[in-house]
Amino acid sequence: MYKNEKDRRLTESFVKYGTVILKHCCDYLKDKHEAEDVLQETFYKFGENYEKVPEEKTRTWLLVTASHQCLDLMKKSGRKRTVVGLPVPDVEDLIDPIDLSDRFVSRENMTEHLLVLEQLREVNPTWYQVIVFSTVYDLDNNTIGELLGQKPELFSKWKSRGRAWLRKRYKEQYPNG
Structure with missing residues (x-):
């Protein structure tokens, strides 16, 4: 079926990881066409x-x-570095759709939670990025270190500081719950 080992690895890897890499690049670049170029x-x-x-x-x-390609492209075009965006889950998948009032409350709560995450992104983009990489992309500290060009030992500190900041902010903004 495959001409050689190279064709096999390329084809199987593209099928398995192509969508994930494209999404990752779109999150960085905010432009699908540039993301497709980086994927290629x-x-x-x-x-x-x-x-x-x-x-x-x-x-x-x-x-x-792909991350390095995105950063290089952004540097060449003079854009500032952005952090990877947190994908917004579909609210309908998170709640029981029996009562429309529940949907409204859940959608409102989701918006509030995403606002707190956006505040973390503004306060400390590194903490935000480490939390996203570890929770959304399920990457370990070594992989995050490779992506961000830092020593992996830093990431457990950054994750705990980011989570502590999030807990504090939630308590400040939502003292009743």
Whole structure:
């Protein structure tokens, strides 16, 4: 079916991780066409280096490479670095849709929670980014370190500080619940 090992790895990796990498790039760049270009360049580089990348590290390698490509593109275009956005879950998936008043309250609560997260992004983008990478993308500290170019030991501190800030802010803004 495949001509060689390179074709197999490229095809299987693209099928398995292409959508995740594209979403990741769209979150960074806020432009689908640029994200598609970065996706293509990322897989081109993977094709050149696939022998050096163990199969179990493919996802991480692709995410790190795509992140670097996004940052390079943003630097070249003079844009400031942005942090990865937190995807907004569909509220209907989070609540029991029996009562419309429950839907309204849940949607209002979701908006409040996302506002607090947005405040964290403004206060400390690094804490926000580490929390997003660890909770949304389910990445470990070593992988986050590769993505952000920092030592992994820092991330447990940043995660705990970010979470502490979020707890404090929730208590301040919502003292009754």
